Every structure is written in C-alpha cells, then in structure tokens.
Amino acid sequence: MCKNNVPAADAKLKGAAAASTVLKTISKSELASHNTPHSAWCAVHSTDASGKYTGGHVVLDITSFASRHPGGDLILLAAGKDASVLFETYHPRGVPHSLVKKLQIGVMEKGAYENSFYSWDSDFYKVLKQRVCERIEEKGLQRRGSGEILIKALFLLAGFWYSLYHMYTQTNFTNAAIASISMGIFAAMIGVNIQHDGNHGAFAKSKFINKFAGWTFDMIGGSAFTWELQHMLGHHPYTNVLDEVEHKRKEDEGVDCKLEEKDQESDPDVFSSFPLMRMHPLHEVSWFHRYQHIYAPFLFALMTLAKVFQQDFEIVLTGKLYHIDAAVRYGSIWNVMRFWSMKIITMFYMLGLPIYFHGAVKGVGLFVIGHLAAGELLATMFIVNHVIEGVSYGHKGVTNDEGVKVAKPATIMGDTPMERTREQLMNGKSDKSTVPSVPFDDWAAVQCQTSVNWSSGSWFWNHFSGGLSHQIEHHLFPSICHTNYCYIQEVVQKTCEEYGVPYQTESSLYVAYGKMLNHLKFLGRTKQL
Numbered sequence: 001m002c003k004n005n006v007p008a009a010d011a012k013l014k015g016a017a018a019a020s021t022v023l024k025t026i027s028k029s030e031l032a033s034h035n036t037p038h039s040a041w042c043a044v045h046s047t048d049a050s051g052k053y054t055g056g057h058v059v060l061d062i063t064s065f066a067s068r069h070p071g072g073d074l075i076l077l078a079a080g081k082d083a084s085v086l087f088e089t090y091h092p093r094g095v096p097h098s099l100v101k102k103l104q105i106g107v108m109e110k111g112a113y114e115n116s117f118y119s120w121d122s123d124f125y126k127v128l129k130q131r132v133c134e135r136i137e138e139k140g141l142q143r144r145g146s147g148e149i150l151i152k153a154l155f156l157l158a159g160f161w162y163s164l165y166h167m168y169t170q171t172n173f174t175n176a177a178i179a180s181i182s183m184g185i186f187a188a189m190i191g192v193n194i195q196h197d198g199n200h201g202a203f204a205k206s207k208f209i210n211k212f213a214g215w216t217f218d219m220i221g222g223s224a225f226t227w228e229l230q231h232m233l234g235h236h237p238y239t240n241v242l243d244e245v246e247h248k249r250k251e252d253e254g255v256d257c258k259l260e261e262k263d264q265e266s267d268p269d270v271f272s273s274f275p276l277m278r279m280h281p282l283h284e285v286s287w288f289h290r291y292q293h294i295y296a297p298f299l300f301a302l303m304t305l306a307k308v309f310q311q312d313f314e315i316v317l318t319g320k321l322y323h324i325d326a327a328v329r330y331g332s333i334w335n336v337m338r339f340w341s342m343k344i345i346t347m348f349y350m351l352g353l354p355i356y357f358h359g360a361v362k363g364v365g366l367f368v369i370g371h372l373a374a375g376e377l378l379a380t381m382f383i384v385n386h387v388i389e390g391v392s393y394g395h396k397g398v399t400n401d402e403g404v405k406v407a408k409p410a411t412i413m414g415d416t417p418m419e420r421t422r423e424q425l426m427n428g429k430s431d432k433s434t435v436p437s438v439p440f441d442d443w444a445a446v447q448c449q450t451s452v453n454w455s456s457g458s459w460f461w462n463h464f465s466g467g468l469s470h471q472i473e474h475h476l477f478p479s480i481c482h483t484n485y486c487y488i489q490e491v492v493q494k495t496c497e498e499y500g501v502p503y504q505t506e507s508s509l510y511v512a513y514g515k516m517l518n519h520l521k522f523l524g525r526t527k528q529l
C-alpha cells in the first residue's frame with residue numbers, strides 16, 4: 001500500500017525557516033519578490049494533517065530546503081508564486097504535513113490565489129494517485145526511471161552522434177542530407193525520451209542523472225532552463241489556456257472575447273509556438289486560417305527552429321516569456337553563461353562543422369534539414385494530444401456560488417464532455433447517490449479533458465513517443481517515468497470511468513492526426529464559437 005512515507009527528507013530537515021511562532025500575512029507582491037535561488041518562497045494551498053484542504057494558502061521558505069529536496073532543484077521553479085499545482089502533481093505519494101509545517105513562514109493575504117481555477121476537494125485525484133502508486137509497486141517497477149530508459153537513452157545518444165558524424169563525412173550531398181534527417185529524428189527522440197523525463201525529475205532517482213538527462217536538451221541546440229520555465233510553469237499548469245497577452249490585446253481593442261478569467265495564465269507550448277494558426281477558439285479568425293489544415297503540416301516543421309532561435313533568446317534577453325518570470329533560472333549568471341556557452345558550442349558542431357565540410361550553402365541546408373525533420377516529428381506527436389476533435393479548452397470562466405471564477409472545460413462546440421460521461425454513469429446506476437460527484441474544475445478531471453491519448457497501452461508507441469502517446473497519464477503524473485505509462489494506463493482509464501470523468505483515446509497516431517487536421521479545418525472556418 002502506498003503511504004506518505006518520506007522520512008528521509010523530513011529527517012534531514014534541520015530548522016529551515018519554521019522557527020517563528022507568529023505567522024505573518026504575506027502579500028502577492030512580497031511573495032513575488034522572493035523568486036530567486038537565494039531567497040525562494042512559495043505558496044501552496046493549505047491542508048490539515050489528513051490532507052483535507054482547509055482554504056487559503058500557506059507560504060513556505062524553500063531556500064535552504066532546496067539543496068536537500070529529493071526532487072532536486074526543480075523545487076525552485078515554485079519560487080515567488082502559487083505552486084499548488086506543482087506541489088500536488090509532482091508528489092504522487094504526498095509530502096508529509098510535518099515537513100510543510102516546518103517550512104511554513106506565513107500565510108497568504110486573504111483573497112490571494114482564491115481565484116485559482118482548480119479545485120482539489122474531490123477524491124478523484126487522491127484515489128488515482130494511490131491506485132497508480134500501488135500498480136507500480138505490484139509490477140515491481142521504479143516510479144522514476146531505471147534500466148529500460150537508460151538503455152534507450154544510450155542508443156539514442158549514440159544514434160545522434162553517429163548521424164552527425166556521417167553528416168560531416170558523406171561527400172555526396174544526398175547521403176549527407178539523409179544523415180541530417182536521421183540526426184534530426186534522433187534529436188527529437190532525445191527531446192521526448194531523455195530531456196523530457198530528466199527535466200521533470202522522472203528519468204532517474206539520482207538528482208545528478210536527472211540534471212544530466214535534462215542537459216541533453218542543450219546538447220541538441222535547445223535550452224533546458226527555457227524548456228523548464230515554459231513547459232512546467234506554462235504548459236502543464238495551464239494546458240490549452242489562451243495566452244494572457246492575446247487576451248489583454250483584445251480587451252484593449254474593446255473586443256468582448258468571452259474570456260472572463262482576467263488573470264488567466266497561458267500555455268506557451270501549444271499556442272504561441274505556432275504563429276499563423278488558429279488553435280484556440282478564442283483566437284480571432286483571419287482569412288488565411290481557412291487553409292490552415294493544409295499548411296499546418298508544413299508549418300509544424302518549423303517548430304524547433306522557432307524555439308531555438310526565438311523563444312530561447314526572448315526569455316534570456318527579456319527575463320520573461322508571457323506570464324512566466326525567468327528570474328529563478330536566468331537570474332543566475334552561471335545559468336546565463338551555460339545558456340550562451342551551449343548555444344555557441346552546439347552552433348559550432350551543428351552548423352559550423354557542416355559548413356566547414358560542405359561549404360556555406362550546403363552546410364546551412366543540412367542544418368535546416370535536420371531541424372525540419374526534428375520539428376515535424378515532434379509537432380506530429382505532440383499537437384495531436386491537445387488540438388484535436390473532442391478535446392476541451394482549459395477554461396470558459398463560469399462563476400460559482402461564491403462568486404469565484406472557476407474552470408469549466410469545454411470543447412469548441414461549447415459542450416463539457418464531463419456532463420455527458422456523468423450522465424452515462426448515472427443512467428447505469430439504480431442508486432444515483434452512489435455516483436461520485438467530481439467538480440468541473442477538479443484539477444485532475446481538467447487534465448483528462450484537455451489532453452488526449454493515442455495508441456493507449458501500446459508499449460512500442462509509448463517508447464517511440466517518449467510517453468506522448470499517454471499524454472493523460474503524463475499530465476496527471478509528470479514525475480513518473482514515461483516507461484511506466486503503458487502499465488498504469490488501464491488503472492487511470494478505469495478510475496476515470498468509475499468517477500464519470502472523460503478519457504479520450506485514439507486508436508493510432510494516424511487516426512489522431514486526421515482528427516487534428518479536421519479540428520483545425522473547423523477552427524479555421526468558423527468565426528464565432
């Protein structure tokens with residue numbers, strides 16, 4: 001049985017910040033000013049010893065605990081903000097209440113973060129966490145990665161360097177281009193299979209190995225720090241949510257964009273990665289969107305180039321990406337130096353050496369070909385998870401009985417799939433009172449509606465896609481190694497069925513891709529949704 005059994009971290013905690021007896025009230029701006037590794041505070045929603053939410057948020061000083069944190073310095077991503085989502089999703093076995101109490105230095109001022117879209121009161125996620133931990137134990141698996149992912153990682157790294165070597169040494173351009181495509185594919189596979197788990201703290205138990213695995217993203221030309229910020233503070237907590245900038249712009253223009261959630265955060269992985277596309281129902285339609293289902297597959301190929309040349313530099317130079325403050329990573333001169341050093345080194349072997357061996361035009365061509373192959377593969381496997389027929393968009397703000405704006409995921413047709421699944425569950429039961437009631441804004445239920453699986457349960461596709469084929473499981477359990485997803489999938493699906501929560505899975509990547517294009521076609525041609 002899975003318990004909150006984490007004595008090691010607890011025992012090592014000596015003093016930290018908790019000595020004070022009178023807890024001070026902390027404002028949002030004061031919390032936000034403690035957003036660096038040298039002074040890191042974070043807010044998490046308040047619970048009692050049994051894990052029941054008691055309302056409001058406690059403030060923790062995690063500065064000195066960070067070096068002892070079993071999940072490594074990932075904890076620093078929480079600095080300066082409401083970290084309830086990270087706190088809940090990265091600890092499937094929970095965090096001891098006594099540890100939280102020891103780190104607590106204050107409480108958030110009344111009203112701060114009350115307007116967070118998610119609710120955590122239902123049993124759904126708690127039961128899911130427990131069952132998933134039990135399944136992993138039953139199967140004798142490690143929650144974080146072991147031999148299976150390590151062997152794959154070594155194979156992919158060897159494939160990348162071997163392809164690169166061939167790209168330099170093939171005198172025939174066609175052969176060099178084939179090697180470049182192969183290099184691009186291996187780079188994409190390293191991205192989804194190694195760096196992704198490493199940066200989520202899921203590749204291995206060792207913090208050092210996780211860091212090293214995460215760093216492979218810099219090795220293929222990206223930046224692990226940028227990725228952490230945009231993926232873990234943008235995409236995961238705010239999946240399929242329209243970006244704040246777009247919303248503000250519309251408001252300034254006096255457009256009633258129906259988006260009522262004023263302080264909503266954004267999902268920079270999905271929407272801002274793809275200009276010229278209408279991927280969210282609240283985006284305005286332009287004439288060219290009519291053809292987006294035709295040009296989308298070509299545009300997708302630019303994904304990695306856009307990230308490597310635009311987002312990486314934007315965030316390091318401005319210290320911000322949309323709503324995401326980068327101080328916790330790029331506030332450190334060492335991290336900035338690592339960023340620039342790795343950019344220079346990777347440009348040397350991915351662009352400089354091809355130019356040296358093949359001449360300027362062919363060298364640049366090979367570099368671009370590699371990126372296009374990587375971008376196309378990544379986007380194909382990723383976009384179908386979040387932009388597809390039947391998926392819900394994060395939040396169409398609805399006001400609850402207390403006058404608070406909360407999440408109610410809805411599809412582009414305006415329906416909430418959970419209403420349907422709940423009704424089906426009700427119809428099948430003679431005693432309706434036994435049907436569990438999961439709120440629409442329940443964190444885990446929202447994850448199940450804003451993500452879609454494909455080829456669920458398949459070991460091969462799970463490995464090939466680095467777990468992208470099990471996107472629902474990934475969003476629910478980002479700190480569990482992707483090699484486990486095909487083993488926990490059945491538990492997650494059954495629990496969803498039991499609680500009346502939607503679980504959408506497509507039979508193959510091919511089917512999912514077709515549905516994604518249909519969805520884009522509809523979005524590109526329909527003005528008002």
Ligand code: HEM
Pocket residue numbers: 005006009010042044060062069070071072074075076077078083086087090091092093094095096099100103143144200201202232479480
């Ligand atoms: C805010 C205060 C936090 C505290 C007090 C805390 C404490 C802990 C503790 C006690 C563990 C060991 C759990 C176990 O072995 O089951 C742990 C593991 C972990 N934590 Fe945290 N954590 C915090 C925030 C975070 C954040 C913000 C992240 C991610 C962004 C994170 C990521 C992880 C990961 C990846 C693990 C390893 C999970 C595993 O073994 O499955 N933690 N943390």
